[in-house]
Amino acid sequence: MNMDYIAFCKNYYAATRIPIDLLKGNTPVYTTIGSMLSMPSYRTHEIDTSGLNLPCLNNYNPDIEYGMIEVKGTDLLIILGPNFGIHPTNELINEYMRELFIPPQERESIAEFLNTIPQISTVQFVRHLILIHQCINQETVDLSHFFGEGFSEETEKSTGEILRPEYEKEDEKHSTYVYELDLYERVRKGNVEDLKRHLNQVPLNLNANTLATTSLRQAKNLFIKTITNVVMIGAIPGGVSVDLAYALLDSYVQEAEKLSSVREIEMLCYNMLLEFCQLAGKNKIPKGLSADVFNAMNYIRSHTDSPISVEDVAKAIGRSPSFITKRFRKELGITPGAFISRCKLEEAKSLLLFSKKNLAEISSHLCYSSQAYFQNVFKKKYGMTPLQYRNTKRRIE
Template sequence: MITDITDFCQQFYASTFIPILYFQWPSEIQWSCPSVLKKMGTRNAILESKIKFSTNPDYFITDSYSYFGFVNINNSPSKMDFIVIGPIFSTPVSEDTIQGFLRECCLTGESAEEMKHILINTPCITFNQFLHMLSFIHLCINGEKIEVSEHFQTRIDNSIQNNISRQYSMEMYNKREYLDFHNTYEFEQAFMDCITHGDVPRLEASFKKQIAENPIKTGILSSNILQHTRNLFIVSATLATRAAIAGGLDTEQAYQLSDLYIHECERTQDIDAFNTLNYTMMADFTTRVGNRKIPIEGLSKEVFQCIQYISQRPNEPIQIDDVAAFVGKSRSYITKHFKKELGFDMSSFIMRCKLEEAKSLLTYTDKSLSEISNYLCFSSQAYFQNVFKKKYGITPNEFRKQPKKQEC
């Protein structure tokens, strides 16, 4: 069990960069790291009103969705000494989030700037990681091991389940009575199949058919129409991401693309703009899958893993032996099956991924040919230019000067 609380807090911060305080309720903060937290008097606005004494450890979430966790030090003389961690966010903080938190803390001027620096530089962790971090601190300080799911009641809540079941029964009763059912499933399947097969013309035809023949009936995801539309977009992005991955798009590329479109969705304040953004996103996913031109039917697990491994590493000098080691098969076995299932050899696919990434960098960045060549691990700029021209019939510079297209 830890006896030197200050030393523990210093070591904890040095290893995690999570803000940590030694708080003696209801007096001032005794110690903090970063040290500027102490002089800010954060406890006046947040800690003092939020700390409860029924559970140890415990946490609270502020209106700006920051996490604070606290552990009561059982053997402290006053029994009112706490270790507090936070503020912590699960996603990178936006300017709006920062300003909201500063208002909660009643911070202005120099203190606000110092807190803003802390928020920007504090690592993001998931809520589950946050709870386990509290459990770890409690074990170190109080020598007591807790079961996170039981202690924080993260298991199934029967009261919530029963309430949802009652609402569900009434909703289904009304929908059957008035024949008011969702009709989105068939449309979803059609759109997702277009994305998975990279079929842009069929995607366009499906959209036109949906608009002309049978408008989609969705459920109500929010009483606020803007938030309802935003929620629908996020559902659409999730489905499109899964369909693109099934079609052979690299998982990291697919999730990154999804994140970017969802961020754009968060900035959108016009209902009509959501429809344009939704179609643009689905067409983008479909085009990217189509550009891969990889036959997805009948792919073995090993070959699919090879595709993902290679696609994620265009900037690494990977060789066939690296891919074989990753999937746990011999070089001869994996090269034979790769060629048999896809119709082209692995070396050409490795080069293809590098050249596709080069096209993207040439189109959407101002990086020099030397930077691109080095980034993609070509042996020289001259070699990069030669293989690029051999593949596409024009030099990298000639490609860059062409009008931009909506593809990668």
């Protein structure tokens, strides 16, 4: 492929503000610092790529991440980074300068440059590596290439975002808080498939002020903050016993403290959310429920934004509509249609509380035939209109 790689690096940095270097062997061909600061490359140690499964992450220390991408068919190597994950502290700036053998007299310029780098999670950083690799080498890789089989596409959204430090403007904090409460509410409801889909689709930015001076310590502190809120606001109100919830909290915190990388903590956070959600869900399933009805209920809960019918549910679990209807009546005392309506109304309540969607948007999202019909069904169920519910029950101004 005939490409001007130096031009690519320049354009990439201009678009993202993430530093990117191009090496031929171990000789810099282009460096962002050199281009932006008219500074020579002080990197003198050799980069050994033998045995590495490129593209890959490369951490010279736990708090400074780099990405490496080979340009296939050439002896060129692209280095992406550094990525700190948090606002660069004096300690991180000093460590970065030591790593690249940058003399002290350059510190002011380096500090100013590093402060322009966006703070993104490890998962987001890997997404940039995946994009560059695809552009340069015409090949696609997924997250499991970097994190192992335990970290799939389904885990990508929000694990990193949950732990990402966010230095927000005042007018963004309200939305961030709404996202937090929405996450805890989904844990409380106990629908694991819905939570997975939510983590896949919605980039959550939990409110995270500066809690540490390194990205690893920051991630651990944010994990502790998150799991504490999950237990107090989501799991226990969702029916998980207090003793079990706090025992798991202690266990997870101890495990997090033993981890040595941000991405391990991100994976732990994802698994923690699903476990508490699953435990809350168990308390909502009547004893003696058959596998068919259980699977049907999960399917319905996960498709409130679709115009599903009893036929759709039956097809999804490999049963007939009449069979499902009989089992629902026998085991739950209601029809599948009534359960579909109940789940849609519960989702409507969450959207009224935790989103800025208007009634028309909520009605459309939940696939009601009209806004008027949605309002009538809601009022019949809860004794108040959707707007009355939002105005009287909403937890946030």
